Amino acid sequence: MRVVIIGVGTRGDVAPYTGLGARIRAAGHEVAIAAHAPYSSLVTDAGLDFRVIPGDPTALLGTRNWAAFAGYARQVTDGIVDATTAGADLLLLGASASAGYHVAEAMGIPSMGAHLQPVEPTGDFPPVMGAFRRSLGRWGNRAAARLLFAAPSPAHSGSAKKLRARLGLAPMSSRAVFRRRESSRWPVFHGYSPSVLPRPADWRPGLEVPGYWWPAPRPGWTPPADLAGFLDAGPPPVFVGSGSHRGAAAERFTELALAALRLAGLRGVLQTGVTGPLADDMLGVGEVPHEWLFPRMAAVVHHAGAGTTAAGLRAGVPAVTMPVWGDQPLWAGRLWRLGVAPAPLTGRITAERLARAVAEAVPGRTRAEEIAGRIAAEDGAAPVVEAVERACITS
Incomplete structure (x- = not known):
């Protein structure tokens, strides 16, 4: 057929x-x-x-x-x-x-x-x-x-x-x-x-x-050397993805993410349209399979699209969500109610608000791992x- x-x-x-x-x-x-x-x-x-x-x-x-x-x-x-x-x-x-x-x-x-x-x-x-x-x-x-x-x-x-x-x-x-x-x-x-x-x-x-x-595995894929080295050089960082942001909006979001992670005292891997070292404790990356990257993160910050939400749950890591449109508010609300994310960030998001949300999310890995275990049992x-x-x- x-x-x-x-x-x-x-x-x-x-x-x-x-x-x-x-x-x-x-x-x-x-x-x-x-x-x-x-x-x-x-x-x-x-x-x-x-x-x-x-x-x-x-x-x-x-x-x-x-x-x-x-x-x-x-x-x-x-x-x-x-x-x-x-x-x-x-x-x-x-x-x-x-x-x-x-x-x-x-x-x-x-x-x-x-x-x-x-x-x-x-x-x-x-x-x-x-x-x-x-x-x-x-x-x-x-x-x-x-x-x-x-x-x-x-x-x-x-x-x-x-x-x-x-x-x-x-x-x-x-x-x-x-x-x-x-x-x-x-x-x-x-x-x-x-x-x-x-x-x-x-x-x-x-x-x-x-x-x-789940997305099909990519045969022969290996992480870029700078990403592998960055992950080995310190504690698990926080992933931040720009999702639907484009152009100037993505640049502003990158600046916001950098400021928030510095306030929180955490390392970061940013998938926001910039690549390479952004600071000693910040790295910008291009396309990286989330199924490989997310289990190595302390938390994931994203807009709660269906695919990114699923990848974070599968990895057993807590999340911070900033829903914008479509189905994002639904998934962001579900992560909050499941106890794997703080309340969704909406409206005007400042570096201080984002830093507080990340600091609240990071300790929630145990609950996230419980949800990941349930998901793993499903086909x-x-x-x-x-x-x-x-x-x-x-x-």
């Missing part, structure tokens, strides 16, 4: 699919991942086929240019169509790849959700991809999420009417698409741990939370592989 995984988004939205894809390939299937061009090496290094989706999601970070979002959505839709028509017997769709649901229908092949975030409506928390930082109450949370699914949006059902007309399918509104998915119990697997965020009791059957999908990929096998038998 030819399985195509659609991973729309940035690096953290693609990397988990490399490990999942490798497990599906090990079960005897052909696997391709469709993603944006900068992440092609992630896919090919895992021994999987790569299919390109045009567009640059990083250009949209921090913007409210809806015309740019609409243009990006059209590029993604075109890419999903092309990636599927290049040859597929089954589609696995990320939360932002819902156009694939219609493409699969048009091609007469099955599809399943493979989500890294819990976008399905629930009363447990507000919609993770909306601008909601506080609960709206159980009824309000569900109603807001259902409204987002019903509205034409690239985040969920997309402009279903236009796409279906393009594909030669019968007209169907986004609301009707959502209702059909619900009534047919369209399967959706979620690649995060139920020990971190339990499966909502009000979810319908078919929405599963089996555990994390999030196995149920997805089993579902692929069932689809192979019935197709």
Whole structure:
């Protein structure tokens, strides 16, 4: 069976699919991942086929240019169509790849959700991809999420009417698409741990939370000499990642991080766009696998994206979170409630605030290691592989 995984988004939205894809390939299937061009090496290094989706999601970070979002959505839709028509017997769709649901229908092949975030409506928390930082109450949370699914949006059902007309399918509104998915119990697997965020009791059957999908190891990767030497030269440092910051914002964030770590009296490894020695006790690094780096840290400071959050939990290290958008507030809140991070830092963040949060987080390693032990006992990929096998038998 030819399985195509659609991973729309940035690096953290693609990397988990490399490990999942490798497990599906090990079960005897052909696997391709469709993603944006900068992440092609992630896919090919895992021994999987790569299919390109045009567009640059990083250009949209921090913007409210809806015309740019609409243009990006059209590029993604075109890419999903092309990636599927290049040859597929089954589609696995990320939360932002819902156009694939219609493409699969048009091609007469099955599809399943493979989500890294819990976008399905629930009363447990507000919609993770909306601008909601506080609960709206159980009824309000569900109603807001259902409204987002019903509205034409690239985040969920997309402009279903236009796409279906393009594909030669019968007209169907986004609301009707959502209702059909619900009534047919369209399967959706979620690649995060139920020990971190339990499966909502009000979810319908078919929405599963089996555990994390870990990025495939990079064959032959070794750490840069300066990083290895820095780690050997002193106590475990604190990792600071800039996440969605770019350009001048990243420069300001680097200065903030350096000042905060000096106030806290801690060494630092910064992944903020600068590389090389920043001081005797500070090192800037480029791309380094988090699964290798994080276990060597005293704590990790990040924006609480799904991938970075997972890597920190897996490593058993405490965190400091500074959520900005999307699903980041959800994961930041979960880390706080699990006792592996202080309260999320929001609003104006000063060096003093960040230094206090880091100093509070560092002693929390024991609790973080407990959570890591629970996660290690889970096999999030196995149920997805089993579902692929069932689809192979019935197709």
